[in-house]
Amino acid sequence: MGKVGAQRSDEVNKAVFFDRDGTLNVDIDYLHRPEDFIWIEGAKEAIKYVNDKGYLAILVTNQSGVARGYYPEEDIKEVYDWMNKELAKIGAHLDALFYCPHHPTGKIPAYTKICSCRKPDTGMVDEACLRFNIDRSKSYLVGDSGRDLECAQKAGVQGIKYVSGSLLSCIKDFI
Structure with a gap:
């Protein structure tokens, strides 16, 4: 599992975990x-909203393209860094990135495996x-697929299914 972001915290936090593909873009x-990234309507504002509400905004994304x-x-990290640069323009940020580069039927041996980080x-x-x-x-996982909601349920956080329209409106129904 790859991870990028802030250091460990000793204070108790609440978080909103965001899926990436189909939820934020x-x-x-x-x-x-980055040049292929198109934000979902209201996605940047949804991240700012959870920032302003005192939640950590954490990206959790399956990235089997690596395997x-x-x-x-490095491309996953580059897109994440670009996302944070775009978010900074509206005073928002993602606190951390966790990604799964594995897939059971990959071509790259180091990443071809069954793992515990791949959602669900x-x-x-x-x-x-x-x-x-x-x-x-006190935490949520926002995603667009059944595997995201299954992950939320297994992890003991509330799942929020994004279907279409404004992601900010979707989140405001829960948070």
Whole structure:
């Protein structure tokens, strides 16, 4: 599992975990370049909203394109850094990135495996909760797929399903 972001916290925190593809950006197959990134309506504002409400905003994303040999891990980090530069323009930020580069049928041997970090498994959420001392009972996972909601349920956080329209409006119904 890859991770990028702030250091471990001793204070108790609450978090909103965001899926990336199909939730924060228009889902194109194997997005790995900032120039191909198109924000979902209200996504930047949704992140700012949770920042302003005192939640950590944490990205948790399956990135099997690494295991499949389509792009290196560095591309995931580059997109994350670009996202934070764009978010900074409206006073928002993502606190951390956790990603799963694995897939059971990948082409790159180091990443071809069954792991506990690939959603719907909870490894990314578990690691973030440990690292940032997150109270799961006060936290959410926002995603567009059944595997995101299954991950939320298994991890003991409330799942929020994004379907279409403004992500900010969707989140305001819960938070």
